[in-house]
Amino acid sequence: MLAKGSLTTKTNNEGEILFIDARNMGHLINRKNRELSDDNIALIATTYHNWRTSTSSAPGEYKDVQGFCKLASLDEVKALNCVLTPGRYIGLPDDEDDFNFTERFIALKAELEKQIAEEITLNALIKDNLSRIKLPEGK
Numbered sequence: 001m002l003a004k005g006s007l008t009t010k011t012n013n014e015g016e017i018l019f020i021d022a023r024n025m026g027h028l029i030n031r032k033n034r035e036l037s038d039d040n041i042a043l044i045a046t047t048y049h050n051w052r053t054s055t056s057s058a059p060g061e062y063k064d065v066q067g068f069c070k071l072a073s074l075d076e077v078k079a080l081n082c083v084l085t086p087g088r089y090i091g092l093p094d095d096e097d098d099f100n101f102t103e104r105f106i107a108l109k110a111e112l113e114k115q116i117a118e119e120i121t122l123n124a125l126i127k128d129n130l131s132r133i134k135l136p137e138g139k
Helices: 038-053 074-079 086-090 101-131
Strands: 002-004 016-020 069-073
Touching (some): 016 074, 016 086
Antiparallel strands (some): 002 016
16 A cells, blocks of 8 residues: 655645555455455554644654554655565564574574484384395295
């Protein structure tokens, strides 16, 4: 979703573009259509209206939200070759970046070492079982 400010409205948002990324909201009803809940629609509408009613001299309740919405100037858009994909401006939600790499790496390494040890045990068991198979002699 994208909204560009203009001089024809009560407030002056000229030179600004509001980017809203709602692609992870709601739920898919089929491969092409996504249905938004009333709460999703209210959040989007409130964000838009807060942006429209705020001005640089009297900022309203609008705030950029990482992963959801971002107010960009025309200069920012021009710097990105006028690409209007919201993800370029909005970024990822903060919660997706909220993990401790060192802890995660240590846990994954311990899990891998456990699986390697289990593999050695299972390979020995398979070899033992294969050695017990008696094949008929002859042809």
